Amino acid sequence: EVQLVESGGDLVQPGGSLRLSCAASGFTVRDYSTHWVRLAPGKGLEFVSAIHYTDGTAYYADSVKGRFTMSRDISKNVVYLQMGRLRPEDMAVYYCTRVSEAGWFDPWGQGTLVTVSS
Amino acid sequence: EIVLTQSPATLSLSPGERATLSCRASQSVSSYLGWYQHKPGQAPRLLIYDTSNRATGIPARFSGSGSGTDFTLTISSLEPDDFAVYYCQQRSDWPRTFGQGTKVEIK
Numbered sequence: 047e048v049q050l051v052e053s054g055g056d057l058v059q060p061g062g063s064l065r066l067s068c069a070a071s072g073f074t075v076r077d078y079s080t081h082w083v084r085l086a087p088g089k090g091l092e093f094v095s096a097i098h099y100t101d102g103t104a105y106y107a108d109s110v111k112g113r114f115t116m117s118r119d120i121s122k123n124v125v126y127l128q129m130g131r132l133r134p135e136d137m138a139v140y141y142c143t144r145v146s147e148a149g150w151f152d153p154w155g156q157g158t159l160v161t162v163s164s
Numbered sequence: 165e166i167v168l169t170q171s172p173a174t175l176s177l178s179p180g181e182r183a184t185l186s187c188r189a190s191q192s193v194s195s196y197l198g199w200y201q202h203k204p205g206q207a208p209r210l211l212i213y214d215t216s217n218r219a220t221g222i223p224a225r226f227s228g229s230g231s232g233t234d235f236t237l238t239i240s241s242l243e244p245d246d247f248a249v250y251y252c253q254q255r256s257d258w259p260r261t262f263g264q265g266t267k268v269e270i271k
Contacts, residue, residue: 081260090263090264091202093260093262107259150210150219152219
């Protein structure tokens with residue numbers, strides 16, 4: 047069964063850092079592109095970052111560029127999101143998702159909550 | 165970036181009724197439009213991809229239509245399990261973008 051499990055969400059102060067993890071099973075992150083997508087309170091789903099499976103190149107939303115870094119560890123089959131200089135507007139549930147052969151986000155993890163507050 | 169506008173924001177219906185959800189794109193996305201269902205505390209689930217193809221395991225009461233900039237998700241007869249938030253998403257261009265969601269609630 048293809049599965050994604052996120053972890054690492056926590057309460058952090060503005061300006062702080064946090065690393066999210068997404069453990070994949072049932073497939074290898076070397077063979078599929080993966081994304082982070084977030085859902086902030088009262089808002090819709092928002093693309094955050096992506097890693098292309100071919101060469102591990104990462105892409106970012108303008109809102110997080112320069113502050114967030116996405117990476118993968120093929121040996122552990124895990125993708126990461128290193129979040130820095132966190133802002134209150136970064137507060138959200140962060141989902142990890144895989145891009146299927148058809149090019150769509152399928153499946154998704156259950157999400158991990160990031161709270162940014164002093 | 166391509167902006168997706170969903171309407172209505174909330175749809176209040178009773179079980180057994182037909183639900184019609186709209187998604188309009190700021191520019192053509194060809195047929196590269198998908199729909200997801202999201203319930204609180206759960207993972208979002210892919211329902212429809214490439215405008216009208218049901219994902220694996222999705223019941224036939226869910227159908228999608230449209231092209232270019234105007235798309236529709238139809239639930240022919242609402243089941244209790246269908247009350248949720250529905251998002252459209254385009255994969256025509258980077259970055260991938262989502263609509264703001266339509267909440268289908270029990271009337």
